[in-house]
Amino acid sequence: MSDVTETTxxxxxxxxxxxxxxxxxxxxxxxxIWQGIFWVAMLGFLAAAPFFLYxxxxxxxxxxxxxxAAFNLLIGFTGLLSFGHAAFFGGAAYIAGHVLKxxxxxxxxxxxxxxxxxxxxGWLVGSLAIRRQGIYFAMITLALAQIVYFxxxxxxxxxxxxxxxxxxxxxxxxIFNLNDPLAMYYFVxxxxxxxxxxxxxxxxxxxxxxxxxxxxNEPRALSLGYNVDRFKLLAFVLSAALAGLAGSTKAxxxxxxxxxxxxxxxxxxxxxxxxxxxxxxxxxxxVGAFIVVALQHALSGIGSxxxxxIGGTFIACVLLFRRGVVGELARLLRINSL
Amino acid sequence: MSSTTLTKPxxxxxxxxxxxxxxxxxxxxxxxxxxxxxxxxLGRNGxxxxxxxxxxxxxxxxxxxxxxxxxAEFINKPAHRITPEGRIGFCPEERGIFSSLNVEENxxxxxxxxxxxxxxxxxxxxxxxxxxxxxxxxxxxxxGEQQMLAIARILRTGARLxxxxxxxxxxxxxxxxxxxxxxxxxxxxxxxxxxxxxxxRFAAPLxxxxxxxxxxxxxxxxxxxxxxxxxxxxxHYLSV
Numbered sequence: 001m002s003d004v005t006e007t008t009x010x011x012x013x014x015x016x017x018x019x020x021x022x023x024x025x026x027x028x029x030x031x032x033i034w035q036g037i038f039w040v041a042m043l044g045f046l047a048a049a050p051f052f053l054y055x056x057x058x059x060x061x062x063x064x065x066x067x068x069a070a071f072n073l074l075i076g077f078t079g080l081l082s083f084g085h086a087a088f089f090g091g092a093a094y095i096a097g098h099v100l101k102x103x104x105x106x107x108x109x110x111x112x113x114x115x116x117x118x119x120x121x122g123w124l125v126g127s128l129a130i131r132r133q134g135i136y137f138a139m140i141t142l143a144l145a146q147i148v149y150f151x152x153x154x155x156x157x158x159x160x161x162x163x164x165x166x167x168x169x170x171x172x173x174x175i176f177n178l179n180d181p182l183a184m185y186y187f188v189x190x191x192x193x194x195x196x197x198x199x200x201x202x203x204x205x206x207x208x209x210x211x212x213x214x215x216x217n218e219p220r221a222l223s224l225g226y227n228v229d230r231f232k233l234l235a236f237v238l239s240a241a242l243a244g245l246a247g248s249t250k251a252x253x254x255x256x257x258x259x260x261x262x263x264x265x266x267x268x269x270x271x272x273x274x275x276x277x278x279x280x281x282x283x284x285x286x287v288g289a290f291i292v293v294a295l296q297h298a299l300s301g302i303g304s305x306x307x308x309x310i311g312g313t314f315i316a317c318v319l320l321f322r323r324g325v326v327g328e329l330a331r332l333l334r335i336n337s338l
Numbered sequence: 339m340s341s342t343t344l345t346k347p348x349x350x351x352x353x354x355x356x357x358x359x360x361x362x363x364x365x366x367x368x369x370x371x372x373x374x375x376x377x378x379x380l381g382r383n384g385x386x387x388x389x390x391x392x393x394x395x396x397x398x399x400x401x402x403x404x405x406x407x408x409x410a411e412f413i414n415k416p417a418h419r420i421t422p423e424g425r426i427g428f429c430p431e432e433r434g435i436f437s438s439l440n441v442e443e444n445x446x447x448x449x450x451x452x453x454x455x456x457x458x459x460x461x462x463x464x465x466x467x468x469x470x471x472x473x474x475x476x477x478x479x480x481x482g483e484q485q486m487l488a489i490a491r492i493l494r495t496g497a498r499l500x501x502x503x504x505x506x507x508x509x510x511x512x513x514x515x516x517x518x519x520x521x522x523x524x525x526x527x528x529x530x531x532x533x534x535x536x537x538x539r540f541a542a543p544l545x546x547x548x549x550x551x552x553x554x555x556x557x558x559x560x561x562x563x564x565x566x567x568x569x570x571x572x573x574h575y576l577s578v
Binding site for chain 2 (some may be wrong): 028210212216219220222224226227228229336
């Protein structure tokens with residue numbers, strides 16, 4: 001095997017050397033530092049936000065940020081474009097709202113019920129959709145999500161076009177009154193953080209590495225012996241469940257579950273948030289959700305023109321920085337992941 | 339010649355037909371090799387050599403005929419069960435290194451398919467180039483390093499039947515020489531190997547038998563001992 005060593009000098013001399021002499025350990029350390037800075041900034045924002053921003057706005061932002069992060073797990077890390085994630089977000093909102101209002105479930109149990117419903121629905125939709133790829137996958141998820149939308153419109157318990165109103169916030173663990181905006185805010189912040197940490201852990205686990213391998217080269221992952229369909233289905237169910245967690249929490253925040261949550265436009269909006277922030281990045285969906293929600297609030301005075309502004313922003317993003325805000329930032333900082 | 343005596347056929351392919359969509363690509367491939375043997379599939383571009391490997395792996399749209407590994411039929415098995423149940427290691431032509439993972443992560447990613455896989459440290463001894471870049475991302479590797487990683491990756495899993503597709507393509511002569519030594523070493527360790535090659539000079543000293551494939555069929559079989567006497571035939575088959 002002595003000849004192998006002969007090639008070492010050859011390969012190290014040029015082609016494989018890193019740009020500007022940087023090795024991967026250096027890049028990784030730099031990525032860790034910047035990720036640490038983002039974590040500190042995000043946790044600082046979470047702790048201080050209700051003191052300088054309207055709490056309901058931040059809670060809405062956190063629900064959408066979690067929704068987008070869950071969606072990113074599927075599109076960014078598995079390579080599957082679902083066009084029906086509103087079904088999980090909205091469906092879970094209705095179920096959580098119903099069990100909280102009619103069955104008198106406590107808040108945590110209500111949110112968990114919504115999440116479990118979204119996971120089960122995700123399993124059903126995913127089982128049918130992952131048999132196809134690309135645009136066909138997206139179309140199947142859209143079609144199935146429309147069925148859920150019409151269920152939400154027609155079922156007696158959903159309130160039809162009026163939506164499910166008057167969902168009680170109740171008491172957390174029987175102690176904290178969630179009608180207090182600050183208590184409600186920190187509860188939502190905790191839910192967001194748990195969901196975000198779960199996603200972060202999934203991305204950095206061996207399971208997450210297999211998902212990324214499937215995204216990069218599905219036939220190769222298959223030929224290495226991975227049951228690709230099972231991995232894709234599990235990723236779909238996890239993404240749906242986390243989207244359901246976001247939807248259930250939003251229902252509790254606004255005490256209201258409406259058709260808007262299950263409408264196909266919501267599926268489009270979460271795609272927009274993820275792409276704006278940076279698909280396949282860790283913090284991108286959070287930043288994307290912030291941009292979209294902040295624009296919707298800031299421009300609420302101009303009515304439906306806000307959609308035009310958001311559409312224009314999206315076009316500018318695709319043309320000028322197609323990696324998304326965080327993706328471009330990572331490129332500027334010359335790090336692999338942010 | 340002892341190497342051609344099939345005491346225990348490890349891979350036996352009979353009348354294998356394969357399709358990509360409507361396109362009928364393989365038209366009845368027949369071949370077999372015993373445990374510890376190395377065969378090459380030779381032929382011109384588009385003859386069906388890589389498709390034969392992809393058919394074994396279940397990576398074509400449709401296949402018929404018979405593919406037996408250690409006596410068990412694999413023709414109807416789903417793709418994800420072929421690798422673990424056949425204890426196969428497939429190294430595709432495009433290498434398929436995962437760019438978002440580093441060298442060690444690429445090595446660790448494939449699931450084990452049986453006992454007796456080569457340890458990471460031993461693989462780094464076998465390929466010292468990789469040891470020097472173990473934390474480097476897949477995209478940052480040279481072509482030679484990628485090829486070594488693609489081979490090393492399937493050796494860790496415990497695979498005993500290796501399907502290697504054009505492993506020398508586009509590589510510097512010194513790396514080709516290295517790969518030749520590795521393949522010889524693997525054969526000495528008892529691995530069973532199917533090698534798809536354009537580089538006959540690389541393949542000739544390694545193989546027990548050569549199968550010439552043309553238009554999706556095996557048109558000739560040449561034993562290692564008969565190569566010198568068959569050079570005219572080989573030149574005719576392989577010339578452009």
